Amino acid sequence: MEQIVVILVDKRHDLNEHGDFALQNALAGGYTDIANLLISKGAAVNARGGPLGSPINAATVKGAEILRFLVETHNADCTWTDHEGRTALHVAACRGSLESVKYLLDLGLDVNHKDTKGWSAIHHAAM
Structure with a gap:
């Protein structure tokens, strides 16, 4: 799989083009080798958008190891x-x-931060 990614990226595929979320997909799948490759080829670690919102949000899918x-x-x-x-x-x-929740709390994320609906993380956990 990694060789295919290399070939496609080397053909000048824009990894940060609007609507392109290859890095998010690699992280959500737990493929750190492919994520490393995409980042080394210019994929933005703090890109915004896509169905998962950002690479950091995508990383929560597979747990603390991918977040770390x-x-x-x-x-x-x-x-x-x-x-x-x-x-x-x-x-x-x-x-x-x-594990992701524990890791993010250890990093000091605000447990009381509210989203635009006025919900904190506990509201989302209770759903």
Whole structure:
């Protein structure tokens, strides 16, 4: 799979073009080798948009190990908020990702941060 990504990227595929979320897909799938490759080829670690909102939100899908990879190896902004004011903590709580929630709290994310609906992470966890 990695060789295919290399070929496509080397053909000058724009990894940050509006609507292109290859990095988010790699992170949501837990493919750190492909994520590393995409980042090394210019994929933006703090890109916004897409169905998962951002790479940091996508990383919550697979848990703390992928989050740690993105934050500690690639300096991703874990305080980023999406268009509804949700942080990665909101997303992890909504998905029921216990390890992601613990990791994000250890990083100091605000447990009381409210999104545009006035919901904090606990509201998302209770759904």
